[in-house]
Amino acid sequence: MLKGLFTTSTNFTNKSANPKKLSDKKRAQKYRDLIRNEAMLGGQVFGPVPNGVRREFFCLDEHTWVWHEEWTDQLGQKHVQTTRYDVRADGVVKCQNNQPYVRISPSELNNLVNAANKYVELVSTKIYGQYLTNN
Amino acid sequence: MNNPDNRQFNTYHTLSPEVDLNDPVARRLKAMNEALSNISLVYQRLNPPINVKPEDNKTLFEQQQGIANAWPSFQVIAEQPINDKNSQSPKPTDPVSLARQNVLSVFNDRDTPKPEPYGQEVFIGPNGDFEYSKGQ
Numbered sequence: 192m193l194k195g196l197f198t199t200s201t202n203f204t205n206k207s208a209n210p211k212k213l214s215d216k217k218r219a220q221k222y223r224d225l226i227r228n229e230a231m232l233g234g235q236v237f238g239p240v241p242n243g244v245r246r247e248f249f250c251l252d253e254h255t256w257v258w259h260e261e262w263t264d265q266l267g268q269k270h271v272q273t274t275r276y277d278v279r280a281d282g283v284v285k286c287q288n289n290q291p292y293v294r295i296s297p298s299e300l301n302n303l304v305n306a307a308n309k310y311v312e313l314v315s316t317k318i319y320g321q322y323l324t325n326n
Numbered sequence: 327m328n329n330p331d332n333r334q335f336n337t338y339h340t341l342s343p344e345v346d347l348n349d350p351v352a353r354r355l356k357a358m359n360e361a362l363s364n365i366s367l368v369y370q371r372l373n374p375p376i377n378v379k380p381e382d383n384k385t386l387f388e389q390q391q392g393i394a395n396a397w398p399s400f401q402v403i404a405e406q407p408i409n410d411k412n413s414q415s416p417k418p419t420d421p422v423s424l425a426r427q428n429v430l431s432v433f434n435d436r437d438t439p440k441p442e443p444y445g446q447e448v449f450i451g452p453n454g455d456f457e458y459s460k461g462q
Contacts, residue, residue, distance in 0.1 A: 222350040253360040278365045304369045311362050
């Protein structure tokens with residue numbers, strides 16, 4: 192089985208414990224678990240994931256989006272590609288597999304914005320529904 | 327989603343008042359909403375609307391003023407009475423506006439001597455304007 196950028200260690204539950212009783216370490220652990228769950232769900236934003244492909248897409252922080260993909264080719268060789276998008280005031284740059292940053296094209300920005308919208312919509316519904324209210 | 331110019335950004339979600347920001351869920355939601363807001367702002371900044379939709383209650387001039395108001399250098403030109411020497415309105419500071427103002431003021435200033443057409447007699451007409459005799 193392919194292991195993604197994140198592997199799910201615990202099952203996320205919406206029944207959150209009282210946050211005041213959580214230690215800093217447990218809060219940090221829970222925060223990471225939330226991102227793991229979002230990443231797995233975010234992989235579905237782009238449509239059905241082909242067999243043998245692990246795809247994760249998630250919001251890392253206020254300025255960073257990550258697309259991680261793993262697949263095995265016909266020769267049995269495993270490929271991993273992680274694309275990190277950094278949102279800056281003057282545009283969006285990306286870094287793939289620790290290569291230098293490059294500015295993304297307008298069409299790629301368009302796709303990224305669409306994906307981010309879909310991601311928030313999906314995650315808000317499937318994971319955080321009980322915490323959110325609609326205006 | 328197919329038409330990016332008409333997209334509706336998902337900024338309508340708000341946190342319930344009872345959610346404690348120490349809660350990892352609340353922090354996560356806050357980060358996610360800010361991330362979406364940030365990327366949406368960058369997109370809108372890089373993709374300003376090109377077509378101005380006609381608005382029934384606004385004249386074309388008012389619509390153009392709306393665009394000008396969003397563009398500071400245009401706004402300065404629009405608000406600056408070029409030939410009014412008593413005007414107290416602020417002077418444009420950007421080089422383009424200054425150059426444009428200088429050019430226009432030369433052409434519109436009545437005190438500036440106008441070039442004398444070759445072979446024509448110049449006199450002052452009844453309206454105080456320069457007039458020229460018809461050439462032979």
